[in-house]
Amino acid sequence: MATEAKAAINIADLKLDHWKQGEFYESADISFGALLGLAGLGISYNEVPPGKSSCPFHNHHVEDELFYVISGAGEYRFGDERHAIKPGDVLGAPAGGPETAHQIINTGTATLIYLGISTMAKTEIVEYPDSGKFLAKTNRDGVKPRRFRHIGRPESDLDYWDGEPGV
Structure with missing residues (x-):
């Protein structure tokens, strides 16, 4: 049964999913x-502790x-560059390709809080330049199986x- 969409929500009313992977990834x-x-629009709310990142360095082939x-404060790793970030930065x-690979790292002393907004493609390829991996995935609403992920x-x-x- 599908949940009815709301016109407005408050972040404080949502239950955050806390996770940790290794020493560097946590959110x-x-x-x-x-x-x-x-x-067609993905939105996430993220709280990242000091010294951590919520995801590996990656680039999307389809989604913006x-x-x-x-x-909070941190560093935005984008392609070959690194940019200091602070509240109000977009x-x-x-x-x-790899020139648009990105990663947000909390280099400050307080929790880094940000919103992530993205287009939602039915098919996507994601590359991870640091580890040489790729992810191929689909989201197919109403079709079984709903997802392919490799x-x-x-x-x-x-x-x-x-x-x-x-053959």
Whole structure:
């Protein structure tokens, strides 16, 4: 049963998902675009502790992202550059190759809080330049299975005809 979309929500009323991966990745966050009935726009609220990042350095081939810093201080890693960030900063991460790879890192002493806003593609490829991985994924509303998701590395590339009957 689908949840009815709301016209307005307050972040304080939402239950954040707190997670940690290794020593560098940690966040308390929630994606809430769907709660507002926004099928083509993703929105997340993120709280990142000092010294941490909420995601690896990555670039999207299809989706555009925008980040708005609410509080705290940090660094925006974008392509080959690094930018100091503070409350009120708006950060763009357009779709592209490694030149648009991005990552937000809390380099301050307080929790870094920001909104992430993105287009929502039905199919997306994400690359991770630091680790040489890629992610291929789909979101197919109303279709079973709803998602396809595969993480791999280009060096494990198969031939187009690999495993096909009669080949």
